[in-house]
Amino acid sequence: MPEAALIQTPAVEGAPRPSPAAQQLQARLAATPRPRARATDAARTDALDRLSAQGLPGPRHEYWRYTDPAPFNAAAPDPVPLDAVTGDPTLFAGVDKLRLVFVDGRFDAAASDDLSLAGVEVAPLSQADAQADHWVGDAYGALEKQGQSPVSRPFAALNTAIATDGAVIRVTGQAAKPVQILYRRSDPAADVTIHHVLRLEPGADLTLLENGLVGARGNIVIEADLAAGAKLHHVAAHRAGVPRVSNIHLFGRVAEGASLKSFALSVDGRHLRTESVIELLGDDAVAHVACAMLGDGAAVHQDDTVFITHTGLRGESRQVFKKVLKNGATGVFQGKILVRPGAQKTDGYQISQALLLDENSQYLAKPELEIYADDVKCSHGSTTGALDETALFYLRSRGVPRERAVVLLVLSFLADALEEVEDEALRAEISDRLEEWLTARAKG
Template sequence: MNAQFEAGPEGFLRRYEGLNNRLPGIRQPWVVALREQAANAFRSKGFPSRKLEAWRYTDLALLAQTGFGEALTPVDEDFALPEATAPQRVVFLDGRFRADLSDGLARSLGANLSAAEGLLGSVARVDDLPLAALNTMLFEDGALIDLPAGADGGAIELLSIIQSGDRPVTVHPRHVIRLGAGARLVLIERALGRGEGRYLHNPVVEIVLEEGAHLTHARIQQEGPGGIFLSTVFANAAAGATYDSFLLHVGAKLSRSEAHVSLNGPKAMAHLNGAQLLADGQHGDCTTFLDHAAPDCASRQTVKTVLAGRSRGVFQGKIHVHQVAQRTDGYQMNQALLLSDQAEIDSKPQLEIYADDVKCSHGATVGELDENQLFYLRARGIPQATARSMLIEAFLQEAVDSVEDETVRAALGTAVAGWWETIA
């Protein structure tokens, strides 16, 4: 069955050529132009190789060797959904918008492409990012959220469920979010896998935050054990806007989340926090690029990784302070806890600074559980196993505690506890 789908970049390009006149937006020249540009970029670059600095630690051989087909889901199937983490919810099943399961302010991008003109593709970059190019070339649907100035959108869950079986499938959702001046939104983006099979989930999220807007963006990746999750977020923040994000990697065989965040107006703020919980056989990669392109901006980043069994964790975080970005305040912290002697952590925090009146610092620590802390607990009669789990939970809790929004904190807490149960 697999044989009918060609592996490697050619397979995706063939698919694009084959689908060309069935993809949404085929009658809208601006969409066609976007797709063509992306296809050209993808054709010339192919999948990123480890020779590229940004891909030094993550190997996409698994992706390149697999031939992927289209997800075939009956659209009217009854479906048992997991408990919602927010009052509003928009559901995508195998990448397709399910109006019957959704409520709230999000719309289907595929059905409302005209409404996204000038917005879609305005933040995402495809020329040097093959996976974003792949998404742009092949996206069929996604969520469109466009909040007017001053609106409070409340909290919404963006749930994406992919079902997998014997046949590898692929989904490239595109989500577009704009918050008008002073608007607020809490977005919980959740990726869930059903089944054990191989699949590729390659979402791209484009975010525009106008002056003073505030977005809390939680990303919870709970893909199935065969899943490949490669996601890219682009966010532009205008003056006084806040992009407060938290990334959680729990599932998937191979996952990489890339964030490209640009602080374009004075006093904009970004939080790029995250945690990766990786068990035997998993590879998780959290890569962020943060541009300080205006004066008086601040950024905070704390990323924690816990590694069990034969797993590999990657953190790459780059802060670029442009010459105009005087009085930048940047802080970056990356910590990893190794629970097994077969685990590996690769960490690359990076500062690139072209302004002189700045305060930037970063730190990284890697190690096992602290012997002294263990001893302290043991001395108080707590058994070894319990003491260990207490310390690991505390390490993780610290990451989750940085989240201000209660809805998000609860959702993250549940996901972390779930992972912990599978390990303990």
């Protein structure tokens, strides 16, 4: 093509037209109007300003090089039939917990448990927001805003601006039992934007479970602010099973001696991106993020983007990401550890591994370390490989059929990530569920 053909003539008549990117943002916002809010109103306006300044990302954006932002930019998602469910929303059914149900992104009081729980104050965002002086007004969007630098995260800003609901949780002591956020779908075209705000007071301890089926498209933000000595154990499995689009952000701030551990189980889906942005602010803070992922099919694209910032002394961070890919699935990992000046004795660890079950699948990994302190320990590793033929033969030589042997070896590969689930019963349940899925898939 001659070069001149690429040059477009700008329109000269009338008022200046907004750029295509600005038009896209307008269309996106018009499709999901901003709800009425009181407590969070200022935060939403602020987020909208952020978003307008950033614009929606294009494929040339440094952090969107491996994942096409188009499905997140589109004004509306492709509908996903309700019967396209292959995942199982009954996970954690046997766990004694306090359950909050969100249907198409809106809190369903009738389906949820009574919200009173020792050590925890829980309210849906839609209710908290109606009280102008609710503490969520100050917390809402604060960590998201902070997480916009040095890397912009426009879909998180979009979420803060337009989220319809979420869970607002303040933990004052040891939570009497885990809190579960369960997503359900009723509209095949639901475009869900949901925003959870967690505040853990000094010494508080909470296990947060998250699962179910979010929507045809889901945009979820979790902001978790941990005061000194607090412990949050987050186990998410809501990404399983439905061929949908979702973009998730976890923003964490971890004070002195506090510990944030987040594990995600991710099975299939279609176009998924999860960003974990955590700062170890206080001394002796701990942050672990882990993911066990299984992607089957060329339509599956699953991206984990992690940004851990060490600010305090003796912080410990751990990233464990394991992806099993077959039939043309794509896995992406962008993991960063930033050690700020003065964050001495930091112990940062990152491992990302892919197991490719065929030659059509691909794994793209970009580990990054940026260190400004001189007395730290940071290690990272990334591997991409096929099944270990020797191990496969070993199992088969004992009479284990090939299909079953592959399932065992895939579980073996994922074991390090599953180890990040501290609670043994939860870990066993996730492992069993994973094994069921793998076994069913091995036949298909």
